[in-house]
Amino acid sequence: MSSVEGSVKPRAAGWRLERWLPQLVVSPIFALSLFFVYGFIAWTVYISFTKSRMLPVYEFIGLAQYERLWATPRWHVALENLFVFGGLFIFGCLLIGLLLAIFLDQRIRAEGVLRTIYLYPMALSFIVTGTAWKWILNPGLGIEKLVRDMGFPNFTFDWLVNPEMAIYTVVIAGIWQSSGYVMALFLAGLRSVDDDILKAAAIDGAGPIRTYAGIILPMLGPVLLSAVIILTHLAVKSFDLIIALTGGGPGYATDVPATFMYAYAFQRSELGMAAASAVMMLATILAIMVPYLYSELREKDR
Amino acid sequence: MSGATDGIVRASGAGSRFLRILLFALLILFALYYLLPFFVMLATSLKTLDEIRTGSLISLPSSLNLQPWVEAWSGACVGVRCDGLQPYFWNSVLIAIPGVAISTFLGAIAGYALTKWRFRGANIIFALMLFGAFIPFQVVLLPMARTLGFLGIAGTLAGLILVHVVYGLAFTTLFFRNFFVSVPDALVHAAKLDGAGFFAIFFRILVPMAIPTFGITVIWQFTQIWNDFLFGVAFTVGDSNPVTVALNNVVNTSTGVKQYNVDMAAAIIAALPTLLVYVVAGRYFLRGLAAGAVKG
């Protein structure tokens, strides 16, 4: 918690190696990242300027792939979906996660069991749960049929097959998988708030809403940051989810950049254009993450 | 009887009692939402095909039919082999264990070096490594294939383990860094004055403190590696496929009658290890998150 000032002072001059050891240990790990992340990103950027189709070729053709990409209606749908899905997914997970965490923090009976129930979807990939979700959301098999059979013949829940609404079913399943994790993050944050602060608030006569809104939540800033980073990561990389649930359909109404890129790179032999879409995706992530990382890490340097 | 020990919504008076019941009801409602898909899978896996066709999605099976489970484990056909998921299950174990161990260890060391021996550029290195968590895996398939081919480990389990380690590092480093940042520097400082070296401090002081963080990192990495499909399908060959690829093969019948009960049983079997980890080690999950959560 407290930070000790002053730098490391080696006791003796013979500790040369010891002094460089941290850098020595980190550098191979960092080198792995550098090569496998940044090297590959550089490769992707280069490929996006070539006319690669089925396999990479290295003949430079300028911005043609980007022009084609932006002229493709499907790409616009994918991009729009990323913002709709990403926004709702992140907001929904944060909201539900925070609510559940606050509820569970009330010394609820059977908290352990409930916590596990909320958390377990994180353990499952959509390769595993995709079929079950498809059934549940399918109007002829799942919820719609169920409610109709219960005596509400006009009940409609056909989002999965409605091109306008299908992306929201993806949000529902996405929140199902990830909100438990956010709940755990927040709960952990709530649990590490000092009891004394809460006692003081109680003595001051602060009600529950004031205590949370005014005192506790502002302390959860770092948790929020971790949650947002992880959720952004999940949203941008959402792939299994889409493939398992809608396959990008109906039509290509639920395509997102990750599925778009995969489809173009591997199903369509449009490696160059897929690379261009990947570059756009990375640029988006960069635009979101850099300010966050900057503020976060700068604070640490204070 | 402070507010903190009772929760902030305190239990006193009838109104508050009602509130707690409402709260509990809400929590149960959420629990149902979370349980529904798993319930559907479990119920379906125990039904006969006829029952699946005629019955409702959420009805309970009329009798326990374990045949689909047996078949999914050791009888379902993947290509020309009819050994079920069993052999592939063990492949996944062989991939996950070293993958988790190596990436966790490297992440711990890196997190430690980056926080407790803050050298110049440590934060930038960390930021760069963290960004690696965001690279979409579809992008790296081809250059990775090339690299693995170059290293002569294409199509081997070793190759797949390398891939998982490399792309797990960002997260493992993040977890450990967040924890180690919260450990008072004074501890490390004192040990340094006593003459303890880089590794001695790490193994004797920080590792024992970081057990919950190890817990969450292992859970996270295990889940990631076990559930991976894309790398598994691209970088392994036939018999060395991980269980997710085999599951996909069993479930994705392009023709033929779909055996939904076997599919569902296979899906649950493939998910059992991660489920088990979450259920058994769930409390460590919370503790691991708590360690360093608020300090970010």
Place this chain on the structure above:
Amino acid sequence: MRSERWFMAAACAAGLFLSSQAVQAQGEVEVLHWWTSGGEAAAVGELKQSYEAEGGTWIDSPIAGGGGDAAMTALRARVVSGNPPAAVQLKGPGIQEWADQGALASVEDVAGENSWDEHLPEVLAGIMKFEGEYVAAPVNIHRVDWLWANPEVLARVDAEMPTTWEEFNAVADKLQAEGITPLAHGGQPWQDATLFEVLVLGIGGPDFYRSALVDLNEEALESQTMVDVFDQLRKLRGYVDPNFSGRDWNLATAMVMNGEAGFQIMGDWAKGEFLAAGKVPGKDFLCAAAPGNGFLLNSDSIAFFNVRDGDQQEGQKVLASLIMSPDFQESFNLAKGSIPARTDVALDAFDECAQRSRADLEAAIEADALLPSMAHEMAVPRTVRGEFMDVVTNFFNSDMSSQDAVETLSSAIERAQL
């Protein structure tokens, strides 16, 4: 490197599979395919057995899903890593694309020895060849433009099997009035594209089909005929039940079987589904060519990749001649629902739908109306096929006008050919 890899895999999974990894003199072949289910897996099992009977070692690499998408991803990774499988289930212009990259190996000596040219339809042989040499061997011929029907359901509205699209619409309207879903369909892009291409052939005729979907002639793509095709596709959309989205084709087939729906337009792999359920052709279900003149060809084939290992090269040759052997062609296709790629294999053991398929095939060859399927990757590269599917599936799932669809299609195809 190969044996090393196998040593690794074997050592890692010690005790789990004790099958001998010793490389035999007769050759070794690794086959990457997505025939993982029911009849298909049985069919591949046949091939494996015959191959092993020749003394070779068969290494099975099945990757299911998405009509081979996952398998194609894996294939690319394998080729890029310099470690391709010896034999791959690959079809249509995909064969040419890979051959263009220099990735395929010629099996011309085997083909010449066994005079493949004489036994294959010319259109199909052309697809298997690169620069005049065979680089792939076909295992079957599927027909795409089939119309399947439930006779009981048709009897309920006193209808016959339609032979024109007007008749089809009339029957469908009657079915709909009876509360029966006229057309069983699954809303997946390739199924939507299947409807589309059957209509292109049915409404435009073989020459129009060739010009629009094979030669990608701009005039044909923008023609009034194409607008008519989309109009009829819109009509078909109205005959589909509300829950069609994302449905697998075999579930649609089941709807016809159970009498929930009247028709399905689907390739003859649907027959395998009927037969597996114990249904008898002509009695429990009807098969007929979809309205139109011609034969939409879909064929599965095995392509041979460049491998350095001598054993594997030997294995490829053995496999190539096995695939084209009449015995294998018969047993494989009995299991899969298609007909043999070799036109000289007698169809005595096959059912009436298959015999009908052969007769129509011969007639189509005669009339120059044997056409490669666009939806099933026989006609155009995947790039172009993808654009077709995007437009068609988007049209099918929205209220886009036919005129707009034609314009979108034309510009999309132009973009894809850049």
